[in-house]
Amino acid sequence: MNPELLEQITRLVVEKLQSQQSIETEVTEKNGGVQFWPHTEQKAKLENLSSLPISEAKTQELISIQPYITSVEKTTPPSRKTDDVPVEEINRVIKGLEEPADQEELEFLKSKTPARIGIGRAGLRPKTESWLKFRYDHAAAVDAVYGDVQEKLLKNLQLFKVHTQVTDKEVYIRRPDYGRKLSDEAKALIKEKCKHAPAVQIVVSDGLSSKAVDENVEDVYLSLQQALQSMGLEIGTSFFIEKGRVAVMDDIGELLRPKVVVLLIGERPGLVSAESLSAYLCYEPRKGTIEADRMVISNIHKGGIPPVEAGAYLGTVIQKILHYEASGVSLVQKEN
Numbered sequence: 354m355n356p357e358l359l360e361q362i363t364r365l366v367v368e369k370l371q372s373q374q375s376i377e378t379e380v381t382e383k384n385g386g387v388q389f390w391p392h393t394e395q396k397a398k399l400e401n402l403s404s405l406p407i408s409e410a411k412t413q414e415l416i417s418i419q420p421y422i423t424s425v426e427k428t429t430p431p432s433r434k435t436d437d438v439p440v441e442e443i444n445r446v447i448k449g450l451e452e453p454a455d456q457e458e459l460e461f462l463k464s465k466t467p468a469r470i471g472i473g474r475a476g477l478r479p480k481t482e483s484w485l486k487f488r489y490d491h492a493a494a495v496d497a498v499y500g501d502v503q504e505k506l507l508k509n510l511q512l513f514k515v516h517t518q519v520t521d522k523e524v525y526i527r528r529p530d531y532g533r534k535l536s537d538e539a540k541a542l543i544k545e546k547c548k549h550a551p552a553v554q555i556v557v558s559d560g561l562s563s564k565a566v567d568e569n570v571e572d573v574y575l576s577l578q579q580a581l582q583s584m585g586l587e588i589g590t591s592f593f594i595e596k597g598r599v600a601v602m603d604d605i606g607e608l609l610r611p612k613v614v615v616l617l618i619g620e621r622p623g624l625v626s627a628e629s630l631s632a633y634l635c636y637e638p639r640k641g642t643i644e645a646d647r648m649v650i651s652n653i654h655k656g657g658i659p660p661v662e663a664g665a666y667l668g669t670v671i672q673k674i675l676h677y678e679a680s681g682v683s684l685v686q687k688e689n
């Protein structure tokens with residue numbers, strides 16, 4: 354992506370999120386209730402903010418949240434060979450129920466979820482096209498779990514690679530505890546190469562979807578870097594962990610003693626998206642850190658939270674974590 358455009362987008366998003374945050378703080382202070390993270394309501398908030406005096410029109414043009422995928426055409430990946438398939442076949446929308454009792458209500462319900470509802474059936478079985486689509490999505494999910502992150506991507510982002518105590522993917526799936534611990538070689542390499550005790554340590558891991566990393570990490574990582582730099586926050590030496598789990602951040606905390614660890618990791622694939630990325634955050638993670646002290650921004654992909662926007666948003670969350678010296682439930686408690 355063009356670095357200037359990236360910087361422009363990051364600046365606009367940070368500006369917008371900061372004004373959004375001040376509005377939320379006002380509302381929360383008035384209501385005095387529990388404050389929830391707003392990232393799942395992004396779209397509605399963006400619409401409501403149209404009267405704010407920041408360069409709205411520009412931002413709206415640059416960032417758009419994609420609607421749920423509903424047609425065969427939109428889910429056809431670019432790499433799939435389409436030369437020998439008629440265009441009208443590719444563009445055909447899965448029809449689903451042929452004579453629903455209430456067409457309008459069904460359309461309304463379908464517009465609210467990416468789940469496979471109202472897809473009809475043929476006798477006792479699913480229709481052939483729904484069944485094929487299911488098989489296709491299932492295969493994509495399996496590929497995402499078993500695949501490897503592209504070396505080229507790691508090279509481009511200058512991330513060196515280390516391993517957990519997991520040897521292969523079968524062990525990874527059966528023994529999550531091994532994926533939460535760094536190997537001895539990894540510990541030595543990290544100690545040798547990384548800056549000690551930075552404010553923010555960014556780590557990338559394939560987790561349960563290498564596809565999620567391939568598709569999204571570059572944009573999230575670059576916009577997160579931009580956001581942190583613009584806030585004057587010190588970033589440590591980033592690296593990649595193969596076959597990692599979320600709690601591996603505790604080992605990283607012990608080794609490097611950063612204030613905040615941000616782990617960009619592939620999510621378990623569902624049948625809607627196999628390329629969804631999460632960013633898990635924790636303030637001073639250590640051995641014995643409880644799950645409630647971690648937090649997550651999930652659903653980062655082109656049909657969910659756009660990666661560039663997620664990177665910028667993460668920057669503002671990190672700023673908050675550093676300010677309150679807490680993350681997760683402890684952060685919410687301190688904030689209130």
Ligand code: B12
Nearest residue numbers: 560561598599600619620621644645647648649650651652
């Ligand atoms: C699997 C899963 C779980 C499993 C994790 C089991 C395990 N050991 O793997 C179980 C059922 C225990 C679970 C529980 C919860 N989950 Co959950 N979970 C997921 C799911 C489907 C996949 C996560 C994943 O792939 N992680 C990556 C892999 C590599 O991580 P891992 O190391 O194998 O496992 C760790 C993470 O999964 C993490 N984790 C799982 N859920 C959550 C939620 C939060 C808030 C945090 C901080 C961490 C966390 O805990 C695991 C152990 O360290 C996501 C959906 C998604 N699209 O991401 C929802 C999701 C992350 N979970 C969610 C929620 C709300 C929860 C709960 C708070 C539910 C509840 N009310 O109790 C709890 C919190 C658990 C915690 N660790 O703090 C939400 C988070 C929403 C948000 N953005 O804040 C998601 C996005 C689902 C959703 N769409 O609502 N979850």
